[in-house]
Amino acid sequence: MVDKTKCTGCHQCELWCATEISSVSKELYQAIHENPQPVPRVYVEGKDFALQCRHCEGAPCIEACPNGTMRRDPETGLVFVNEPTCIACWMCVMACPFGIINPSPSMRVAVKCDRCRNMGYPICAEVCPTQALRLEERKDYRTKAF
Amino acid sequence: MEFIQKKTIDQAVEYFLPKAAESEISLVWDRYEGQLPECGFCETGLSCRDCLQGPCISHPFRDSNKMGVCGKDKDVLASQSLLRLALKGTMTCLDRISEFAEEVESKQIRPRNKAKTDQVLKEIQGLFKDGGSLMMKEFPKPLIQGWKENGILPEGVARDLFKSSQTLEGGIAGVEEILLRAFKSALLGGTSQWLYGKLKRSVFGDQDPTKIEVNLGVLKNKTPNLLICGPLSPILKKKILDVAEKMGVQVTGACTSPLIPPFHFPILTGYGSQEIPLMTGAVDLVVAGNQSVNPSLFRVAKEFEVSLISADGLSRRKDIGKFAREVVEQAIKSFDFRRHIPRDIPEIREVAMMGFSPEDPDIKKIVEALNKGQLKGIVVLSGSNNVKYTQDQETLLMTQELLRNDILCVSQGEASRALAKYGLLNPIGTKKNCGENLSKVLSSLKKEIPPVLDFGEEGALNLLLEMMRVGKKGLQSYPIVACFPEANRSSEVTQALWMVAMGIPTFFWPALPITGSQKTMDTLSKLCQEKFGSKLNIPMEKKMEALTKADLIIKTLKGEEGFSISGKPWK
Numbered sequence: 001m002v003d004k005t006k007c008t009g010c011h012q013c014e015l016w017c018a019t020e021i022s023s024v025s026k027e028l029y030q031a032i033h034e035n036p037q038p039v040p041r042v043y044v045e046g047k048d049f050a051l052q053c054r055h056c057e058g059a060p061c062i063e064a065c066p067n068g069t070m071r072r073d074p075e076t077g078l079v080f081v082n083e084p085t086c087i088a089c090w091m092c093v094m095a096c097p098f099g100i101i102n103p104s105p106s107m108r109v110a111v112k113c114d115r116c117r118n119m120g121y122p123i124c125a126e127v128c129p130t131q132a133l134r135l136e137e138r139k140d141y142r143t144k145a146f
Numbered sequence: 147m148e149f150i151q152k153k154t155i156d157q158a159v160e161y162f163l164p165k166a167a168e169s170e171i172s173l174v175w176d177r178y179e180g181q182l183p184e185c186g187f188c189e190t191g192l193s194c195r196d197c198l199q200g201p202c203i204s205h206p207f208r209d210s211n212k213m214g215v216c217g218k219d220k221d222v223l224a225s226q227s228l229l230r231l232a233l234k235g236t237m238t239c240l241d242r243i244s245e246f247a248e249e250v251e252s253k254q255i256r257p258r259n260k261a262k263t264d265q266v267l268k269e270i271q272g273l274f275k276d277g278g279s280l281m282m283k284e285f286p287k288p289l290i291q292g293w294k295e296n297g298i299l300p301e302g303v304a305r306d307l308f309k310s311s312q313t314l315e316g317g318i319a320g321v322e323e324i325l326l327r328a329f330k331s332a333l334l335g336g337t338s339q340w341l342y343g344k345l346k347r348s349v350f351g352d353q354d355p356t357k358i359e360v361n362l363g364v365l366k367n368k369t370p371n372l373l374i375c376g377p378l379s380p381i382l383k384k385k386i387l388d389v390a391e392k393m394g395v396q397v398t399g400a401c402t403s404p405l406i407p408p409f410h411f412p413i414l415t416g417y418g419s420q421e422i423p424l425m426t427g428a429v430d431l432v433v434a435g436n437q438s439v440n441p442s443l444f445r446v447a448k449e450f451e452v453s454l455i456s457a458d459g460l461s462r463r464k465d466i467g468k469f470a471r472e473v474v475e476q477a478i479k480s481f482d483f484r485r486h487i488p489r490d491i492p493e494i495r496e497v498a499m500m501g502f503s504p505e506d507p508d509i510k511k512i513v514e515a516l517n518k519g520q521l522k523g524i525v526v527l528s529g530s531n532n533v534k535y536t537q538d539q540e541t542l543l544m545t546q547e548l549l550r551n552d553i554l555c556v557s558q559g560e561a562s563r564a565l566a567k568y569g570l571l572n573p574i575g576t577k578k579n580c581g582e583n584l585s586k587v588l589s590s591l592k593k594e595i596p597p598v599l600d601f602g603e604e605g606a607l608n609l610l611l612e613m614m615r616v617g618k619k620g621l622q623s624y625p626i627v628a629c630f631p632e633a634n635r636s637s638e639v640t641q642a643l644w645m646v647a648m649g650i651p652t653f654f655w656p657a658l659p660i661t662g663s664q665k666t667m668d669t670l671s672k673l674c675q676e677k678f679g680s681k682l683n684i685p686m687e688k689k690m691e692a693l694t695k696a697d698l699i700i701k702t703l704k705g706e707e708g709f710s711i712s713g714k715p716w717k
Contacts, residue, residue, distance in 0.1 A: 011203060011211075015186040018207035028186050029661045029686040032206040040207050105209070127183045 006132035007048040013124035014040035020123040036106030041113035042124045053100045053113040064095035080114035149179045154537035158362040158494040159419040178533045190662030191227030224663035225324040232328035235640030236335030243338045249381045254466045262348040277301040286614045298330040306334045321669045336644030340607045350407040353501040360566045363495030364412040365428040370481035374399045376435030385470035401438040403603045405501045418531030421446040428489040431477040453480045498566035500600040504612035507591035513617045515587045522552045523625030523703035529633040530560035538564045540631040543692035552581035555598045562600035571596045621649040622679040625703045628652040651681045
């Protein structure tokens with residue numbers, strides 16, 4: 001869930017996402033100086049819209065991927081990149097309707113939010129100071145605008 | 147976010163923690179938890195709020211916003227974050243001294259030594275005007291020469307503070323210049339702190355080491371208790387003490403120096419737990435300044451119906467004597483009104499000997515012991531509490547370890563008051579806490595002497611200058627280290643920079659907001675090494691055991707490169 005009215009564009013989600021998911025040290029002070037530079041999986045679009053992967057039900061990225069690198073976790077339904085098999089063809093980058101998937105600046109793999117599938121709770125929602133990012137189950141999302 | 151850590155090691159404070167939780171009083175620890183995670187950009191110095199086009203950040207992980215709107219990159223942002231702190235800290239010192247000097251000038255008190263007071267007042271005027279060229283003669287020549295060569299010799303408020311603050315507005319100053327400006331303003335602050343001590347001595351007379359009581363147990367059940375919170379003007383404190391003694395009101399303090407010759411008063415608690423004394427129900431009135439006073443005091447005071455009087459309000463009180471009288475009378479009235487409030491005073495108290503000066507004990511003996519190798523070194527401890535660490539734990543554990551290793555610990559300001567609560571300023575504890583050699587040296591200095599020597603608010607500088615004079619060599623050649631185990635206020639940053647500029651390796655916890663830029667950190671350490679022959683060590687590991695920290699200091703005193711960031715030396 002992203003609540004546009006609450007997002008202040010503080011970029012904290014990006015900062016901690018890169019530190020927690022992408023850095024080696026997992027400590028901000030050290031992560032800043034790491035090379036290759038850690039990459040965030042969530043992006044603050046424009047002034048006030050933090051966006052991460054929607055994990056679409058009919059995901060275009062999975063369909064576009066030629067070798068099954070883009071997969072869905074059967075248990076949780078989360079879409080993720082199996083990095084070792086990525087051939088860097090960037091089909092997913094082109095197919096994503098939200099522009100969430102990006103080529104990694106330092107390695108030839110696609111980077112994408114997997115909603116912290118190994119952590120239990122997404123770090124971006126945990127650190128969001130205004131709770132613009134929240135994790136909640138919505139069954140009525142097709143019928144209700146939010 | 148949850149923050150799981152022991153809150154404090156002070157039993158008196160711990161006693162009140164469940165009570166605060168029960169009655170839903172928010173304390174500093176609750177509020178810290180509410181703030182988590184703190185802004186990572188500000189924490190690493192990569193943010194700027196200096197103009198209205200911002201606020202800007204330099205994003206460490208995204209290429210699109212590496213620079214602020216005006217073009218400040220991460221190196222400039224990080225070095226300006228340090229400059230901003232140094233400027234604010236310097237103003238803290240200047241505020242204290244200008245208020246004190248103004249009150250002395252307006253003849254609110256008859257000074258002990260009139261001639262000396264007049265001279266110090268002239269020096270203070272000089273400090274504001276041209277950086278005190280006259281008074282600078284009292285500093286050792288090589289030190290002055292070094293500062294002059296690097297262009298950081300104080301040149302008065304206009305050149306040091308105003309010009310430096312304009313660097314934040316813009317300009318093309320590079321990292322090195324910004325950092326040097328931080329040192330320049332810090333030197334002005336340090337000098338004013340030193341002059342403050344000088345003025346205090348000439349107005350009130352010399353201070354002998356005095357035994358005072360600390361912690362909440364000193365509060366009295368059947369007497370009005372008045373609490374002085376924050377470093378108020380010494381003249382106001384003296385007048386309050388004067389009237390209070392006559393009217394039978396007990397004066398206590400928090401975050402303030404307890405020694406105003408010929409008076410002294412007990413200290414209740416430290417910076418981190420300044421709301422706790424009010425929770426005893428036994429404090430009837432608080433006189434609070436602005437510095438070091440948490441605005442949260444107001445809420446707790448309301449809860450316990452404590453009168454709160456501001457000593458630094460907008461409406462200036464010209465007649466201090468009258469104000470002091472009003473305050474004490476109000477305390478008595480408040481005591482009568484508050485009879486229905488139960489008083490819950492934990493029986494925890496400790497004795498502390500404070501107020502040593504370079505003349506007493508004899509500096510020559512200390513220098514001799516250093517030369518002979520009886521003392522492994524000297525550590526100057528400063529700094530108040532920081533909620534990021536268990537209250538007082540770092541300061542206490544590190545000091546105990548240093549004492550065991552025959553290192554003379556000298557403390558000042560809030561650090562002394564923290565150590566006092568655990569008996570490290572009690573002469574009885576000398577044998578128990580100190581290594582064999584250290585206790586021999588200490589007992590040769592004075593008959594009754596505590597393990598840690600407190601040099602008051604302004605004394606450690608005096609001690610260091612005196613050491614340079616006695617030993618006839620720079621501080622770089624002595625094994626001295628300054629240490630800020632739980633630093634918090636901007637004035638402590640100023641103090642740290644001043645120590646470094648004197649040539650003393652300094653350890654500072656927590657990390658200063660410059661860690662976002664490698665270039666700034668490299669320039670800072672190069673600058674300290676080349677220009678002052680010292681180091682500002684800012685270990686970046688967030689979790690480090692107090693004993694490991696003490697070990698780093700011991701290694702530095704021995705001349706080994708012990709400090710590190712994740713095991714690598716900080717160049």
